[in-house]
Amino acid sequence: MIVYSKYIVPKGxxxxxxxxxxxxxxESLKQDVVLINHERIHLRxxxxxxxxxxxxxxxxxxLIRLFQYKSWHLAYKEISFEREAYTNEKDLNYLxxxxxxxxxxxx
Numbered sequence: 369m370i371v372y373s374k375y376i377v378p379k380g381x382x383x384x385x386x387x388x389x390x391x392x393x394x395e396s397l398k399q400d401v402v403l404i405n406h407e408r409i410h411l412r413x414x415x416x417x418x419x420x421x422x423x424x425x426x427x428x429x430x431l432i433r434l435f436q437y438k439s440w441h442l443a444y445k446e447i448s449f450e451r452e453a454y455t456n457e458k459d460l461n462y463l464x465x466x467x468x469x470x471x472x473x474x475x
Contacts, residue, residue, distance in 0.1 A: 370390045370404070371392070374393050374394065377393040381393070390411065448471050
């Protein structure tokens with residue numbers, strides 16, 4: 369389900385996935401199939417980890433990467449969940465062929 373809110377999506381980002389929602393900053397972004405695919409990859413990751421563990425692992429990994437790289441942006445980009453999503457966001461058939469827990473390959 370896609371919803372729109374410029375208040376929920378953090379500054380500097382266009383969208384965020386909070387199961388079961390994809391929240392976009394602006395309604396016009398619903399036409400961006402790559403962004404929607406990126407966020408749907410996150411929804412699949414969240415579902416595979418039964419939602420709450422996804423957020424715990426995401427946050428923990430972000431803190432480790434932040435300590436490692438000392439850069440908010442680089443830490444975010446190096447989170448395994450983000451690496452999987454960014455690597456495959458342009459492949460609109462990715463979720464059809466994606467194997468269970470594929471994010472493991474990006475740690």
